[in-house]
Amino acid sequence: MLYLGQAVTAETSAGVRAAVAAAEAALGEDLVDLVPSYASLLILYDPLRTDHLSVARRMRGALHNPRHRHVEVAQPGRTVVLPVYYAAEAGADLESLAARAGLPVQEVIALHTGTEYRVHAIGFAPGFAYLGEVDERIAAPRLATPRARVPRGSVAIAERQTAVYPADSPGGWNLIGRCPVPLFDRDAQSRSAEPCMPIAVGDSVRFEAIDRARFLALGGDLS
Amino acid sequence: MSMTVVQAGILSLLQDSGRYGHHRLGLSNGGPLDALAFHYCNRLLQNPAHATTIEISVGGLQLAAQVDTYICLAGAPMPLTINGEERGLWEVHRVRSTDSIRIGIARSGCRSYLGVADGFLVEPSFGSTATVVREHIGGLRGERLRNGDVLPCGAVTARKHFYLAEPDRPRYQNTLTVRVVPGYQQRHFSRVQQRRFFGSTYLVSERSDRMGYRLQGPGISCALEGILSEGICSGAIQIPPDGQPIVLLNDRQTIGGYPKIGAALSLDTARLSQLRPGHSVHFAPITPHTAHKALRLAQRFALQRPLRERPATGRPADGRPA
Numbered sequence: 001m002l003y004l005g006q007a008v009t010a011e012t013s014a015g016v017r018a019a020v021a022a023a024e025a026a027l028g029e030d031l032v033d034l035v036p037s038y039a040s041l042l043i044l045y046d047p048l049r050t051d052h053l054s055v056a057r058r059m060r061g062a063l064h065n066p067r068h069r070h071v072e073v074a075q076p077g078r079t080v081v082l083p084v085y086y087a088a089e090a091g092a093d094l095e096s097l098a099a100r101a102g103l104p105v106q107e108v109i110a111l112h113t114g115t116e117y118r119v120h121a122i123g124f125a126p127g128f129a130y131l132g133e134v135d136e137r138i139a140a141p142r143l144a145t146p147r148a149r150v151p152r153g154s155v156a157i158a159e160r161q162t163a164v165y166p167a168d169s170p171g172g173w174n175l176i177g178r179c180p181v182p183l184f185d186r187d188a189q190s191r192s193a194e195p196c197m198p199i200a201v202g203d204s205v206r207f208e209a210i211d212r213a214r215f216l217a218l219g220g221d222l223s
Numbered sequence: 224m225s226m227t228v229v230q231a232g233i234l235s236l237l238q239d240s241g242r243y244g245h246h247r248l249g250l251s252n253g254g255p256l257d258a259l260a261f262h263y264c265n266r267l268l269q270n271p272a273h274a275t276t277i278e279i280s281v282g283g284l285q286l287a288a289q290v291d292t293y294i295c296l297a298g299a300p301m302p303l304t305i306n307g308e309e310r311g312l313w314e315v316h317r318v319r320s321t322d323s324i325r326i327g328i329a330r331s332g333c334r335s336y337l338g339v340a341d342g343f344l345v346e347p348s349f350g351s352t353a354t355v356v357r358e359h360i361g362g363l364r365g366e367r368l369r370n371g372d373v374l375p376c377g378a379v380t381a382r383k384h385f386y387l388a389e390p391d392r393p394r395y396q397n398t399l400t401v402r403v404v405p406g407y408q409q410r411h412f413s414r415v416q417q418r419r420f421f422g423s424t425y426l427v428s429e430r431s432d433r434m435g436y437r438l439q440g441p442g443i444s445c446a447l448e449g450i451l452s453e454g455i456c457s458g459a460i461q462i463p464p465d466g467q468p469i470v471l472l473n474d475r476q477t478i479g480g481y482p483k484i485g486a487a488l489s490l491d492t493a494r495l496s497q498l499r500p501g502h503s504v505h506f507a508p509i510t511p512h513t514a515h516k517a518l519r520l521a522q523r524f525a526l527q528r529p530l531r532e533r534p535a536t537g538r539p540a541d542g543r544p545a
Contacts, residue, residue: 001406001407001453001454008451032243032244033243033244033245033246033247034246034247034454035246035247035453035454035455035477035478036247036454037451037452037453037454037478038451038452038453039451039453040451040453040454041454042246042453042454042455042456044246044456047514047515047518047519048518048519048522051511051512051515052511052515121452121478122247122248122249122477122478123249123452123476123477123478123479124249124476124478125249125357125358125476126248126249126250126358126360127248127249128249130452167359184248184249186348186349186359186360196248197248200247201247
């Protein structure tokens with residue numbers, strides 16, 4: 001486990017991305033998998049090929065190599081724009097969240113679309129990306145009782161994080177709208193080399209409000 | 224050519240050796256909980272090491288063969304019959320089209336692996352056929368096997384009748400010592416708490432599954448309430464606020480925010496997964512160096528332990544059915 005900082009800042013986020021590149025370059029075939037998260041990188045290696053001391057030594061070398069330290073400059077994260085239909089019929093908690101915040105619904109939407117979020121981590125379920133940070137005026141605690149089924153594409157807020165549910169699943173976040181773009185396409189790899197997710201840890205995401213007609217035209221589903 | 228599921232049993236899942244390299248998409252590993260029994264199943268059948276088998280939890284699976292091939296059942300002692308005739312575990316058996324394969328309830332342990340020559344021929348998803356039900360990925364439809372499912376497999380006419388000698392077979396007991404490499408959050412657990420963790424007996428909870436084994440016993444408290452969510456390795460031992468340890472297994476979520484006291488050695492998570500609710504667990508600390516040595520030794524042992532061969536027809540020397 002590699003820690004790149006104690007708090008969630010742009011600097012630690014860039015550090016995590018640099019460490020991913022360094023691990024890939026330094027560990028080669030010994031590397032089994034990587035789990036980048038908010039401020040850390042979990043490195044899983046093959047214990048029959050190498051050991052923790054060798055991994056630590058090679059990672060130290062790679063992180064001090066200027067080529068990898070500046071990777072964040074050479075490969076800035078992408079910015080991805082995701083369309084969202086904000087409405088009570090698409091996000092069951094939109095009105096209660098607005099009431100709780102003491103703001104009109106339009107203002108909640110303006111605050112949610114007005115922030116550029118960073119992808120801090122992907123986990124919980126395939127393709128579930130934790131995005132931060134939500135404007136504190138529209139931050140909201142998780143529901144006391146999680147829903148058994150949150151519909152696919154739901155855009156949600158929990159505390160100062162926001163996310164899009166990539167598939168129908170249980171969930172306790174506050175639903176405010178729905179995104180018609182698939183966040184995780186489990187069949188993508190069998191069709192072609194196209195990625196099965198439009199975003200990765202370290203990328204930036206902005207939301208853009210769309211109307212009902214546009215949502216349906218983009219393949220959105222309100223069931 | 225295939226086998227048809229007549230009775231799916233308590234929980235039967237198609238599993239190859241697991242899905243690796245996709246944690247960044249949030250995909251878990253899946254794969255066999257007891258990697259050693261899985262390994263022997265494929266090795267006895269002379270299959271590639273990653274071939275797809277059926278992981279049978281507790282038992283109750285029945286298949287109808289529509290193909291001439293060979294099968295092997297390895298793991299917890301579940302009574303195996305072919306056309307009503309009792310057959311041994313840890314050995315290769317010939318099956319023919321129209322044969323009925325029945326697997327009873329385990330007398331001890333919890334998981335067995337039913338393999339077929341060349342493995343079940345299922346389309347991989349993200350490089351693996353491993354079924355992770357929580358993610359709806361792998362196997363057939365991303366789900367557990369159901370009655371009537373058709374499992375494609377090839378016709379195979381020649382395989383050696385290998386078996387694993389009785390003294391070499393794993394034994395499944397009711398108590399287990401799990402070796403633990405203390406983790407990077409260990410310092411947030413006081414010496415008293417660490418002594419309690421390594422000095423107590425824990426019981427396997429009813430709420431244990433392929434995501435993790437939940438244990439019940441003296442609660443462990445941690446100076447940290449939660450941490451920034453971070454990657455979780457297989458075998459990581461989480462201590463949630465209620466203090467009851469959870470050993471995370473193959474279908475775990477890839478990231479989480481509970482502190483971890485350490486990680487269980489993979490050899491021991493395999494044995495842990497053979498325990499049932501109410502069985503008991505102790506933890507013993509080991510260094511990373513000892514863990515690597517134990518793994519390499521076990522790997523050498525599992526790959527090199529000699530297999531014996533029965534004559535293709537007739538009865539073996541010990542008089543049991545071939």
